[in-house]
Amino acid sequence: MKKTKILALGLAALMGLAPVTACSQGGSGESSEPQSSQTESAGGENNSGADQPEKHWTIYTIRSEDLPSYQCLDYVLEKYKAEVNPNVSWDHIYIADRPTYLQKIKTLIAANDAPDMFDEDPDPYTAQLYQEGVLKDLTQFCEDNNIADYFYPAAFDWCKFSDGTVIGLPSQYTIEMFWYNTEYFENAGAEPPEYLDDFMATCQKLKDAGYTPMSISGVESWTMLRVLEWTTFRLEGNQYLLDCARGIRKYSEPTGMQAAQFLYDLGANGYLHENFAAADLAEAQELFTTGQTAMYYIGSWEMSAMLDKSLSDDMKGKIDYFTLPEMREGTTNANQINVAGGTPMCFSAEKWDEQTEQLILYYCQYMGDYQSQYEFTPAKGYEAPKGETEHDQQIIDRIAEDMANVEGVIRLYDLEFDPTTNTNNGPLAVSLALNDITPEEFCAAVDESVEQNAADWFDDVAEELLKAEE
Numbered sequence: 142m143k144k145t146k147i148l149a150l151g152l153a154a155l156m157g158l159a160p161v162t163a164c165s166q167g168g169s170g171e172s173s174e175p176q177s178s179q180t181e182s183a184g185g186e187n188n189s190g191a192d193q194p195e196k197h198w199t200i201y202t203i204r205s206e207d208l209p210s211y212q213c214l215d216y217v218l219e220k221y222k223a224e225v226n227p228n229v230s231w232d233h234i235y236i237a238d239r240p241t242y243l244q245k246i247k248t249l250i251a252a253n254d255a256p257d258m259f260d261e262d263p264d265p266y267t268a269q270l271y272q273e274g275v276l277k278d279l280t281q282f283c284e285d286n287n288i289a290d291y292f293y294p295a296a297f298d299w300c301k302f303s304d305g306t307v308i309g310l311p312s313q314y315t316i317e318m319f320w321y322n323t324e325y326f327e328n329a330g331a332e333p334p335e336y337l338d339d340f341m342a343t344c345q346k347l348k349d350a351g352y353t354p355m356s357i358s359g360v361e362s363w364t365m366l367r368v369l370e371w372t373t374f375r376l377e378g379n380q381y382l383l384d385c386a387r388g389i390r391k392y393s394e395p396t397g398m399q400a401a402q403f404l405y406d407l408g409a410n411g412y413l414h415e416n417f418a419a420a421d422l423a424e425a426q427e428l429f430t431t432g433q434t435a436m437y438y439i440g441s442w443e444m445s446a447m448l449d450k451s452l453s454d455d456m457k458g459k460i461d462y463f464t465l466p467e468m469r470e471g472t473t474n475a476n477q478i479n480v481a482g483g484t485p486m487c488f489s490a491e492k493w494d495e496q497t498e499q500l501i502l503y504y505c506q507y508m509g510d511y512q513s514q515y516e517f518t519p520a521k522g523y524e525a526p527k528g529e530t531e532h533d534q535q536i537i538d539r540i541a542e543d544m545a546n547v548e549g550v551i552r553l554y555d556l557e558f559d560p561t562t563n564t565n566n567g568p569l570a571v572s573l574a575l576n577d578i579t580p581e582e583f584c585a586a587v588d589e590s591v592e593q594n595a596a597d598w599f600d601d602v603a604e605e606l607l608k609a610e611e
Contacts (some may be wrong), residue, residue: 200233237423261276291506337375358420368570371401372403413574
């Protein structure tokens with residue numbers, strides 16, 4: 142779900158066109174079996190473009206069909222078919238959990254059948270695809286067509302390698318936060334912690350009051366890696382992570398050990414829900430929105446699920462959020478949080494053609510028309526979505542304000558390590574939270590993998606693309 146570029150944005154930049162209503166709940170109850178929306182190549186009633194060339198796109202995505210970011214691409218495709226070329230068709234295929242999705246993408250690419258379009262972050266695996274010529278380099282296309290002018294800078298920059306190479310287009314515009322149940326906090330005598338140092342005490346109050354403090358997805362193990370990031374980023378900013386990934390420093394140093402101990406303690410103290418290791422994001426979200434847990438850390442891309450329209454009567458008006466707290470001995474401030482442009486929509490270099498270019502230009506022009514009705518869009522010139530209740534509007538307004546005030550750059554665990562270490566870290570983090578391994582064993586495993594794999598990767602493949610710059 143992520144190299145994070147965080148830029149200060151004026152609140153006024155979020156405002157533009159007509160207000161609309163927030164709805165659409167995201168991601169609940171999905172399996173990891175591929176699901177697809179399809180269209181036939183017949184042009185319906187519009188035959189004005191019957192002489193247009195036939196074109197079929199295969200699109201793989203990790204965005205579920207009930208998310209506005211999925212639906213807005215279908216909206217653009219249908220609009221393009223009706224207004225430009227009736228002879229286009231597509232398969233829009235959703236795979237629910239990221240590990241299953243990545244395995245499918247790797248299988249297709251190994252068979253020399255990369256999808257026309259697919260979701261990938263600017264991470265080590267994507268750098269490898271770029272180096273091998275599988276991934277389309279969009280840099281010149283974007284420059285020639287002024288694509289950056291369509292999007293907010295933070296969202297567009299999310300789709301680049303560190304050297305500025307553009308590898309995809311934005312799909313969302315989001316921040317990350319702790320969603321929490323205000324009633325449970327009040328009943329437990331707890332408040333959102335001002336400092337991360339007090340997070341465990343908050344969890345204990347909730348547990349003592351009979352509540353499960355937090356839901357999380359072990360299947361989507363990047364969420365477990367976020368827990369480690371909370372501590373290392375707050376204590377030392379980005380440089381510690383970047384240096385650990387390159388073997389310059391050790392994860393077994395005190396900063397890494399403190400982060401590992403934090404995740405270990407969440408599991409050891411019973412602050413995570415039962416079976417969290419087997420839970421996907423849909424289950425983690427449902428546990429929170431149905432009142433079975435008190436907190437859930439995820440991005441504003443799930444905002445629609447937190448608004449009153451999507452909730453049962455006994456949950457309406459009881460959800461709020463707080464962003465990543467500072468640490469008392471930390472070096473980063475409260476305004477430095479994760480903000481992103483969604484997992485970029487990438488393209489096969491082999492299958493890129495004139496018809497795809499035309500569609501993507503159309504996407505840049507019109508995707509915000511649909512998406513802005515339901516969530517914050519990366520496209521410029523649209524007003525923030527409007528809530529149907531006063532409570533919902535307060536949440537939306539706060540998100541807009543937080544987006545306007547974020548600063549700095551946050552680098553993410555699932556983007557900065559070499560591919561082997563990156564693949565290993567997620568399951569290791571789950572094992573750490575399960576207390577199957579100790580913090581010392583976790584840190585030693587990370588350091589050993591970096592020692593064996595990082596040097597060749599960064600020297601030979603990706604250092605220019607994923608260079609260690611603040």
